[in-house]
Amino acid sequence: MNAKTYQANYTNEWGVYHTYRLLKNITGMWCLQEIACLTDYQFSYQEMAEQAASVHAFLQEIDLNHDRLTTLKT
Secondary structure: OOHHHHHOOEEEEEOHHHOEEEEEOOHHHHHHHHHHHHOOOOOOHHHHHHHHHOOOOOOOOOOOOOHHHHOOOO
């Protein structure tokens, strides 16, 4: 890894048999996975997206990809 991949929000994941894979961090995916888990996986991700698109938006939102939430402070 280098500074360019770090800035692009990529990471390494160590696997079995001394393997590694390059992954793109998708911050919002954790939230979707938690919703799926909390609803006992009764909806597919496509169904959840369709349901979300069918309701009025809130006046406030959380940008899960905002630098404040995704950038490490050193």
